[in-house]
Amino acid sequence: MKPENRWWVILFAIGAVLLIARWFVLPGGFGRAYVRAVPQAVDAEHPDGQWVVYEQATMADYLEAERTNPDQSVYAPSPSRTLGTWIAAFLTLFVLSFVIRDNPLYKIAESIFIGVSAAYWMVTGFWDTIVPNLLGKLAPGLLRNWAVPGLGDDQHPELAYLIPLILGIMLLWRLSPVGGWISRWPMAFIIGTFCGLRLMSFLHADFLTQIRNTIVSLYVVDDGGGFDAWQSLKNLILVVGVLCCLVYFFFSLEHKGVVGNTARVGIWFLMITFGAAFGYTVMGRIALLAIRIEFLMDDWLWLIDPTNKRLLADAAGFFLPLFGMG
Amino acid sequence: MKRTAPLLIASIAGFVMIVAYFIPKTQTWGEDVSVWFDILAAIAFILGGGNLLRVQLKKISDRRPGWGYALITLIAFVVMLACGLLKIGSHPNEQYPAFAWSGTYNQTGTPFWWMYEYLIVPLQSTIFAMLAFYVASAAFRAFRAKNVEAILLLGTAFVILLGRTAAGVFLTDFIPSDVLIENPTFLQHLVSTLRLENLTVFLMDIFNTAGNRAIMIGIALGTASVSLKILLGVDRSYLGSGED
Numbered sequence: 213m214k215p216e217n218r219w220w221v222i223l224f225a226i227g228a229v230l231l232i233a234r235w236f237v238l239p240g241g242f243g244r245a246y247v248r249a250v251p252q253a254v255d256a257e258h259p260d261g262q263w264v265v266y267e268q269a270t271m272a273d274y275l276e277a278e279r280t281n282p283d284q285s286v287y288a289p290s291p292s293r294t295l296g297t298w299i300a301a302f303l304t305l306f307v308l309s310f311v312i313r314d315n316p317l318y319k320i321a322e323s324i325f326i327g328v329s330a331a332y333w334m335v336t337g338f339w340d341t342i343v344p345n346l347l348g349k350l351a352p353g354l355l356r357n358w359a360v361p362g363l364g365d366d367q368h369p370e371l372a373y374l375i376p377l378i379l380g381i382m383l384l385w386r387l388s389p390v391g392g393w394i395s396r397w398p399m400a401f402i403i404g405t406f407c408g409l410r411l412m413s414f415l416h417a418d419f420l421t422q423i424r425n426t427i428v429s430l431y432v433v434d435d436g437g438g439f440d441a442w443q444s445l446k447n448l449i450l451v452v453g454v455l456c457c458l459v460y461f462f463f464s465l466e467h468k469g470v471v472g473n474t475a476r477v478g479i480w481f482l483m484i485t486f487g488a489a490f491g492y493t494v495m496g497r498i499a500l501l502a503i504r505i506e507f508l509m510d511d512w513l514w515l516i517d518p519t520n521k522r523l524l525a526d527a528a529g530f531f532l533p534l535f536g537m538g
Numbered sequence: 539m540k541r542t543a544p545l546l547i548a549s550i551a552g553f554v555m556i557v558a559y560f561i562p563k564t565q566t567w568g569e570d571v572s573v574w575f576d577i578l579a580a581i582a583f584i585l586g587g588g589n590l591l592r593v594q595l596k597k598i599s600d601r602r603p604g605w606g607y608a609l610i611t612l613i614a615f616v617v618m619l620a621c622g623l624l625k626i627g628s629h630p631n632e633q634y635p636a637f638a639w640s641g642t643y644n645q646t647g648t649p650f651w652w653m654y655e656y657l658i659v660p661l662q663s664t665i666f667a668m669l670a671f672y673v674a675s676a677a678f679r680a681f682r683a684k685n686v687e688a689i690l691l692l693g694t695a696f697v698i699l700l701g702r703t704a705a706g707v708f709l710t711d712f713i714p715s716d717v718l719i720e721n722p723t724f725l726q727h728l729v730s731t732l733r734l735e736n737l738t739v740f741l742m743d744i745f746n747t748a749g750n751r752a753i754m755i756g757i758a759l760g761t762a763s764v765s766l767k768i769l770l771g772v773d774r775s776y777l778g779s780g781e782d
Contacts, residue, residue: 296656307664323607325661327614334587335622337580339643361634376574380581396544404548405575407765408555419758422751442727453748483687485749487694497670
């Protein structure tokens, strides 16, 4: 066995031992999900509903319902969601294993992610955009009898929507080995529309609004009619900062003398901006990591219970006394 | 024809969007073109899916290295696609129980929902979370406080990170705050700003806003000029090399 493979085997063995230990040492089991059955489309003919939707429930809900009525069938353990929790936990660990080095488990997780993500966006695009905006305009009658029964009777076919249909087919021509130029037409439409949209929205929302918001009073008067030195200083720093940064971005003048010094102050402002962006990025990622760790510890291993999802029979009741908190 | 027609299409579509902004009567044109754009963007997702399918199938049929992973991608893609497009397990809309297809594709409890909840969500958030390690590692290797600019960048990141935590509040808790003071003086404001949580807000509201505003003004001008170049046909790089 290669030395690197030996390390992976040892790592998996440790993981398996910890899971087995978790199962035997701490009471209450772990990694189970529960659901609540909610009848839907209830009417006089169907008092118990025509079908049932299963909503997420907690172990505490289930145990409470069982204690109140042992024959109840509203709350129940969910095999599919339990399996989902375990798969999600292992996929989380697979991805985190990349921190050590690239490995087949990470690649499996990555492959699954690529496949399901591509399919997810295709399905979303089809049902949320193509069906209502294209099929709904071209064949409203068909849609009314099929997927959107609530579509108004006053909706008639709009032949202008044949244009995006034809452009769409031309776009899909890209998959064909010949006639690649055909897909340029819809691409040109996408690029042209995007340019038109962005040109106006950026000029309106970013350019003009940012300038307007920067034109602030440098002599601020407070409610009592006196000079508000603190707010005035803040406004002054803001205006000077924006101007200095703009000077730094202005390359038609050589950055020497007064222009150079102003640009240098602009760089300082930009460095503070980048530092803040960096700090926020790190914080955001760490928050995401904390959520994943919480998922592993709470939803999967049941080692913590911050939202009281379970009763005292679970592991939290075992751990808290160790820290003098039970 | 192969190159002129796309140029005209891009220009007309773009200028319709611009004109619709200024002339109220043409506003519906702009709205229609915007919907067409959404439709084509959705069809582009189908194109992306089709391309993924083609590449993965080629990899599997050629038995190229890593074809097993391509097979996993393919299976994940096909299963998720089938569950979503066919609305497998989806119940009808409660208002129209006679219409089997009237329910939403992402209903809770459907296989499509299950795959989103237990595959996409954990994978996506863990992949993003992993960046925490790499950003920290890269920062440790690259950041050296060797000049004023680097010190400002490092110092701000440090203050922002610390100021948003309980530890930051605790560390500068001894500095008097101006929150409870009625009409605080300039000095009281200044001293209170030295508290880490206030310093974070001050940096974000003033310095960060100033830098971001300049960046956004620059981006807006850049976007406007590139858009105009494309719409006027000066920049034709999106048409490709013209070999086909």
